[in-house]
Amino acid sequence: MKCRVCGQTASISLRSHKTAFCDTHFITFFEKRVATTIRRYRLIGETDRPVVAVSGGKDSLSLWLLLTKMGIAADGVYVDLGIGDYSRISLEKIKAVADRIGRKVHIFHVPDVFGRNISEVAKGLRRAPCSACGMIKRYVMNKVCMDKDYNLLLTGHNLDDEAAALFGNILYWKKEYLWKKDIALDAREGHLSRKAKPFFLCSEREVAAYAIMSGIDYIYEECPFSKGAKTITYKGILGGLEEASPGTKLMFVKGYLKELRGVKEAMHEDGRAGAESEEGFCPVCGYPSGGGECGFCRALQKFELPYSARFEEYG
Numbered sequence: 001m002k003c004r005v006c007g008q009t010a011s012i013s014l015r016s017h018k019t020a021f022c023d024t025h026f027i028t029f030f031e032k033r034v035a036t037t038i039r040r041y042r043l044i045g046e047t048d049r050p051v052v053a054v055s056g057g058k059d060s061l062s063l064w065l066l067l068t069k070m071g072i073a074a075d076g077v078y079v080d081l082g083i084g085d086y087s088r089i090s091l092e093k094i095k096a097v098a099d100r101i102g103r104k105v106h107i108f109h110v111p112d113v114f115g116r117n118i119s120e121v122a123k124g125l126r127r128a129p130c131s132a133c134g135m136i137k138r139y140v141m142n143k144v145c146m147d148k149d150y151n152l153l154l155t156g157h158n159l160d161d162e163a164a165a166l167f168g169n170i171l172y173w174k175k176e177y178l179w180k181k182d183i184a185l186d187a188r189e190g191h192l193s194r195k196a197k198p199f200f201l202c203s204e205r206e207v208a209a210y211a212i213m214s215g216i217d218y219i220y221e222e223c224p225f226s227k228g229a230k231t232i233t234y235k236g237i238l239g240g241l242e243e244a245s246p247g248t249k250l251m252f253v254k255g256y257l258k259e260l261r262g263v264k265e266a267m268h269e270d271g272r273a274g275a276e277s278e279e280g281f282c283p284v285c286g287y288p289s290g291g292g293e294c295g296f297c298r299a300l301q302k303f304e305l306p307y308s309a310r311f312e313e314y315g
């Protein structure tokens with residue numbers, strides 16, 4: 001197969017786009033698509049101060065590099081879960097990219113603040129590791145925005161992540177989550193930052209190809225706690241559908257975004273859109289909590305630790 005642009009041997013064929021590219025022209029194609037998504041959905045404005053949630057994986061590190069190439073200056077934020085080599089190697093990869101693009105990264109060390117790793121935190125809270133991790137990450141990401149004056153949190157979620165989450169929500173009719181996913185989420189002034197996902201319409205395979213072709217050294221291993229996660233099964237099922245009918249995942253997720261606009265407009269018209277912002281805030285730290293103390297503050301209290309959310313800065 002030949003590259004659509006230069007006619008040289010292609011290194012990647014994209015069946016869903018009915019085309020193929022060499023390394024150089026794939027990078028150009030991919031960057032243009034992301035730039036179009038950012039523009040079309042107004043994900044990043046000229047006056048924004050974005051921060052990228054980095055994990056050491058291909059998605060977040062590719063996003064970080066790509067934004068820099070587009071002239072969008074963004075620092076990074078990383079949550080060190082204290083999972084042995086996995087966390088150590090992830091941080092090494094992040095620091096290498098930070099050095100390459102000349103940006104700093106804010107690092108929240110779970111073991112430093114909680115005196116134990118995420119697995120032990122979860123055990124103490126009688127929660128599954130992913131549930132404790134999700135709670136802490138959500139907290140830390142918002143905290144870095146509030147404390148360090150960023151107004152936009154960018155994440156590397158890709159098309160496969162979004163399609164799998166959407167599939168799971170529909171499969172179990174989780175109506176409370178179904179219409180809450182979006183390519184961008186508004187801020188709640190002073191408490192929650194705005195969020196956006198520039199890779200929402202890019203497949204995992206495309207992002208991985210971009211990372212490799214751009215020379216990003218990312219961590220291949222998944223978090224050990226991701227084993228057996230339902231989303232991995234959903235990704236497999238959707239991968240089968242994509243194989244049989246290229247473009248299915250993109251159609252599924254784009255169709256959802258279109259429907260979502262209609263749902264949001266209807267909610268806005270009948271006054272339901274602002275209902276959520278009436279929830280209460282944590283009296284200790286000001287985080288949205290539905291009233292009493294937030295999960296993060298309650299977790300620290302459980303371990304009889306004082307409130308703390310300190311960051312190490314690298315770069």
Ligand code: SF4
Nearest residue numbers: 129130133223225226
């Ligand atoms: S798989 Fe690992 S990183 Fe992901 S939510 Fe679970 S503990 Fe956190």
Ligand SMILES: [Zn+2]
Nearest residue numbers: 003006022025
């Ligand atoms: Zn080419």
Ligand SMILES: [Zn+2]
Nearest residue numbers: 282285294297
């Ligand atoms: Zn709190």
